[in-house]
Amino acid sequence: MLTKLSRYIIILLIIIVAAVYLPNFYWMIFQKSVGSPSIYYSPLKDDFVYRQWNRLTGSKYYDSVGNTITDREFRITLPFFYYNDLAKWGILPDSVKAFEFDKKKVKAEMQMLRINSKDFHDPLIQLWPLIESQSKYSRLSMPDEFFRITDRIEFIDPDSNKVIEDMSEMFTNAMKEAGFKFPDKFIFGNPTTRKSFDEGYFIVDNENNTYHLKKIKGKPFCKKTSIPNDLDIKRIFIQENSRKEFYGLLFTNSNDVYLITYENYKLIKLPIQNYDSDKMKFIFIADPLFRTINFSDNEKSISVVTDKNYNFVDKFEIISTPKENTIAGKIERSLFLFDINTQSSNTQYINFNININYLFGLIGIALSLIIFFIIKRKKQFNYKENWFDIVIITLTGVYGLVAVLIIKPGYWD
Amino acid sequence: MFKSIIYKEWIKTRWVVIISFLAVFITLIYIQLEVRHYIELMTAFANWLYIVQRKMLYYEIFKYFPLIIGAVISILQFVPEMSKNRMRLSYHLPISEKKLLLSMTFIGFSLLIVNLAIIIGGLVEISYIYYPTEIVQSMLFTIFPWLLGGIAIYFLTSTIILEPSWKYRIILIIIAFAFLKLLFMEGGYNEYQFSIWKYVLIIVFFPLMVLFPGHRFRKGIN
Amino acid sequence: MENVIELKNLTHKYGNKLVLNNLNLSVEKGRIFGILGKNGMGKTTTINILMGFLRPTSGVCKVLGEDSHKISPKTRAKIGLLHEGHIAYDFMTIKQVEKFYSNFFANWKKDYYYELVNKLHLSENHRISNMSCGQRSQVVLGLIFAQDPELMILDDYSMGLDPGYRSLFIDYLKEFVSTSEKTVLMTSHIIQDMEKIIDDAIIMGYQKLLLHTSLKNFKESFHCYQLQRSTTTDNLEADNTISNIETIKNKVNLYSFEDITQIKNYLTLKNVSLDKIKEIPLGLEEAFIGLTGKY
Numbered sequence: 001m002l003t004k005l006s007r008y009i010i011i012l013l014i015i016i017v018a019a020v021y022l023p024n025f026y027w028m029i030f031q032k033s034v035g036s037p038s039i040y041y042s043p044l045k046d047d048f049v050y051r052q053w054n055r056l057t058g059s060k061y062y063d064s065v066g067n068t069i070t071d072r073e074f075r076i077t078l079p080f081f082y083y084n085d086l087a088k089w090g091i092l093p094d095s096v097k098a099f100e101f102d103k104k105k106v107k108a109e110m111q112m113l114r115i116n117s118k119d120f121h122d123p124l125i126q127l128w129p130l131i132e133s134q135s136k137y138s139r140l141s142m143p144d145e146f147f148r149i150t151d152r153i154e155f156i157d158p159d160s161n162k163v164i165e166d167m168s169e170m171f172t173n174a175m176k177e178a179g180f181k182f183p184d185k186f187i188f189g190n191p192t193t194r195k196s197f198d199e200g201y202f203i204v205d206n207e208n209n210t211y212h213l214k215k216i217k218g219k220p221f222c223k224k225t226s227i228p229n230d231l232d233i234k235r236i237f238i239q240e241n242s243r244k245e246f247y248g249l250l251f252t253n254s255n256d257v258y259l260i261t262y263e264n265y266k267l268i269k270l271p272i273q274n275y276d277s278d279k280m281k282f283i284f285i286a287d288p289l290f291r292t293i294n295f296s297d298n299e300k301s302i303s304v305v306t307d308k309n310y311n312f313v314d315k316f317e318i319i320s321t322p323k324e325n326t327i328a329g330k331i332e333r334s335l336f337l338f339d340i341n342t343q344s345s346n347t348q349y350i351n352f353n354i355n356i357n358y359l360f361g362l363i364g365i366a367l368s369l370i371i372f373f374i375i376k377r378k379k380q381f382n383y384k385e386n387w388f389d390i391v392i393i394t395l396t397g398v399y400g401l402v403a404v405l406i407i408k409p410g411y412w413d
Numbered sequence: 414m415f416k417s418i419i420y421k422e423w424i425k426t427r428w429v430v431i432i433s434f435l436a437v438f439i440t441l442i443y444i445q446l447e448v449r450h451y452i453e454l455m456t457a458f459a460n461w462l463y464i465v466q467r468k469m470l471y472y473e474i475f476k477y478f479p480l481i482i483g484a485v486i487s488i489l490q491f492v493p494e495m496s497k498n499r500m501r502l503s504y505h506l507p508i509s510e511k512k513l514l515l516s517m518t519f520i521g522f523s524l525l526i527v528n529l530a531i532i533i534g535g536l537v538e539i540s541y542i543y544y545p546t547e548i549v550q551s552m553l554f555t556i557f558p559w560l561l562g563g564i565a566i567y568f569l570t571s572t573i574i575l576e577p578s579w580k581y582r583i584i585l586i587i588i589a590f591a592f593l594k595l596l597f598m599e600g601g602y603n604e605y606q607f608s609i610w611k612y613v614l615i616i617v618f619f620p621l622m623v624l625f626p627g628h629r630f631r632k633g634i635n
Numbered sequence: 636m637e638n639v640i641e642l643k644n645l646t647h648k649y650g651n652k653l654v655l656n657n658l659n660l661s662v663e664k665g666r667i668f669g670i671l672g673k674n675g676m677g678k679t680t681t682i683n684i685l686m687g688f689l690r691p692t693s694g695v696c697k698v699l700g701e702d703s704h705k706i707s708p709k710t711r712a713k714i715g716l717l718h719e720g721h722i723a724y725d726f727m728t729i730k731q732v733e734k735f736y737s738n739f740f741a742n743w744k745k746d747y748y749y750e751l752v753n754k755l756h757l758s759e760n761h762r763i764s765n766m767s768c769g770q771r772s773q774v775v776l777g778l779i780f781a782q783d784p785e786l787m788i789l790d791d792y793s794m795g796l797d798p799g800y801r802s803l804f805i806d807y808l809k810e811f812v813s814t815s816e817k818t819v820l821m822t823s824h825i826i827q828d829m830e831k832i833i834d835d836a837i838i839m840g841y842q843k844l845l846l847h848t849s850l851k852n853f854k855e856s857f858h859c860y861q862l863q864r865s866t867t868t869d870n871l872e873a874d875n876t877i878s879n880i881e882t883i884k885n886k887v888n889l890y891s892f893e894d895i896t897q898i899k900n901y902l903t904l905k906n907v908s909l910d911k912i913k914e915i916p917l918g919l920e921e922a923f924i925g926l927t928g929k930y
Binding site: 414425493502506 | 690704708709712716718723724727735740
């Protein structure tokens with residue numbers, strides 16, 4: 001009856017709250033905090049070096065076989081990153097392999113992109129500024145309107161909060177002429193003025209073709225790119241860089257990563273495997289000689305190095321035990337049949353995900369039932385009226401046990 | 414009989430309801446003035462950019478309103494009933510105890526909903542003047558967990574007050590606090606968009622929570 | 636005549652503490668019943684069970700034919716309750732509280748309420764929280780009268796009332812019940828007041844009933860005998876014959892249900908001198924204290 005249900009609702013609420021907070025408390029006590037290693041490729045050693053941080057000892061540096069090296073040695077092996085330090089120490093090399101060392105040149109040829117797994121799902125409001133890409137000024141400036149794409153492209157004037165009809169029509173026609181099929185599926189761009197030039201937006205239309213949209217002297221530029229329409233694009237990250245090698249990185253749902261080059265949008269596939277965009281952080285580094293692609297999660301860190309033409313050169317992998325597989329982790333999985341996560345590695349949205357520890361959790365269930373029967377042997381427990389309490393313990397383990405013991409049944413007759 | 418209960422609950426809560434209407438109206442006017450001021454100060458474009466990219470929530474002042482209104486209505490309804498065991502009077506009325514509790518909470522809940530509706534309506538009105546649909550929508554998605562928090566706190570507070578024993582009350586207070594925190598974790602806008610229905614599913618059952626403490630009171634379980 | 640209240644083997648424990656031990660009791664329709672007893676003897680427990688706010692550990696408590704802790708709403712309409720402290724909806728005014736209750740009862744007698752309440756000479760918008768305990772007690776009583784219930788349970792009607800209001804309360808109550816077949820169950824500490832109105836009394840002792848009889852019977856059958864104190868009297872103990880012994884200076888009071896002849900025989904057997912033995916007349920309060928003891 002309703003009152004019994006009322007008690008179970010309170011019990012369920014306790015279980016839910018416990019499942020959200022208790023595992024976090026557990027890890028707060030038992031988790032050793034160790035960062036994932038940062039791996040770099042040294043053009044002097046033709047080998048990898050890495051840096052590992054933990055809470056107790058701070059940063060430590062290692063070579064590829066695991067020998068400790070000093071911070072200074074570490075920096076010396078990476079002249080493209082630390083040329084300022086090397087200059088200060090007076091040991092800047094004249095050249096590194098074929099590259100004649102010049103600070104300005106190094107700076108001009110360095111580019112880095114960092115992409116976290118959360119960046120793939122962000123709740124950004126779909127209103128975009130189309131920056132004038134051939135500004136008459138030295139700096140980029142924001143336009144006066146935003147656009148949205150529905151069954152056409154609409155420019156909205158914030159001052160009047162109304163659609164600018166002629167501009168919208170002009171751009172819509174330009175896009176249609178380029179072949180664009182409304183509505184869009186995705187809009188990808190870099191809507192900031194903190195860059196030296198602007199490449200507008202890459203927009204995926206309704207038939208999965210990718211178009212490049214820019215504003216040039218107020219007029220629409222829309223071109224269909226050669227990016228294939230069967231790639232299953234997850235996301236494109238644009239980064240305008242004066243190196244003008246590529247517009248940005250393209251990620252697919254099958255975890256392939258491509259560069260969109262300036263050669264008519266030709267794609268170059270990065271030679272990596274086992275990259276999981278849902279869990280791993282991704283870093284792309286271009287220096288004067290090599291390309292370094294690092295991706296890591298709490299289980300492994302992988303670094304792949306290629307030459308300037310993206311031919312594979314070398315690879316390095318460090319494996320560590322994720323917290324779930326440590327002893328503390330195994331105890332946690334036995335103790336807590338499931339936990340509820342509100343944060344997740346692959347999204348900036350807030351979740352409510354139930355994560356069940358299938359095998360280990362059975363131990364927790366068994367333990368909870370045993371404890372329950374032992375406690376209730378002395379005091380009479382009305383099994384007939386409150387049989388559902390047992391069901392709850394079986395389904396939720398320790399959480400249910402505690403909840404059911406705290407919130408005692410009423411007098412149901 | 415239900416009319417009488419409405420009468421009684423209204424006598425207890427009418428002042429807070431009127432005050433909260435006023436507070437909501439005044440805050441709505443304040444928001445309108447503030448938005449207009451920002452637009453004049455930084456241009457409408459910059460204002461929209463701030464909202465889209467810097468995640469400025471121009472309606473953030475309302476964040477805790479639903480919580481406060483929900484808690485206060487519940488306190489005003491049930492504290493006078495529970496002090497000095499006065500709840501005995503209500504439980505002795507010739508109406509089933511379940512109907513009694515559910516009626517009382519239904520009335521408080523309705524008063525709360527009216528307030529929340531005014532907040533929503535007012536914000537939508539103001540937003541449509543200055544902002545496009547996308548921003549108005551994101552405003553609704555973002556305030557929704559706060560409104561839900563107000564509804565949740567109303568039933569949780571009622572359950573806590575109606576509970577006769579202090580031991581259970583303290584446990585419920587901790588649980589309530591921990592649960593409500595889950596609805597206020599956003600760092601920007603729209604963040605609950607995909608998971609909010611799960612929270613709704615949990616809160617939908619809250620109205621029934623008051624029946625168990627009522628039962629415990631009635632049977633003298635302590 | 637049906638029994639309005641029936642207790643059968645009513646037992647209640649708080650944890651391991653036994654408070655009521657197989658209590659058996661019936662109250663017939665139309666009787667006015669007083670429940671007396673020292674604090675801690677189970678009066679409050681019994682009243683709470685009767686009022687339906689405590690489920691007994693075992694045994695049966697039937698009120699108007701239904702188990703007291705799950706009385707149906709329809710039957711509750713026939714029961715008027717006065718809760719300890721004359722609790723009422725303090726946040727309501729005289730007018731509001733009557734209006735509130737009137738919708739719950741088919742036979743609501745508005746006039747009964749105002750007859751009582753108007754004697755307070757307060758405005759009808761006077762809030763109950765602004766009233767003295769005595770004034771509030773009038774309001775509460777008025778509400779009960781207006782409900783016109785078959786059974787009234789009054790828990791400690793005297794608490795917080797000064798003698799004036801206490802007297803008023805009893806007078807109104809007496810007048811009210813005299814005109815119809817109402818059953819009343821009341822508790823109080825002020826026994827002289829109760830004397831004016833109750834027909835039957837039960838006196839509760841530790842885990843048992845000390846007495847269950849009509850008032851008339853009690854006063855007629857309970858005696859107090861006074862003796863000269865001596866060493867033999869100091870050896871006397873309460874037993875089946877003697878309910879209680881009081882020693883004050885050089886006098887000894889013996890309380891008993893036995894008549895003087897039986898007592899004389901009993902004392903002779905105990906070698907107690909019958910010198911200066913005499914019976915002392917008892918009021919109800921003195922009799923009550925005599926039966927239950929002062930502590």
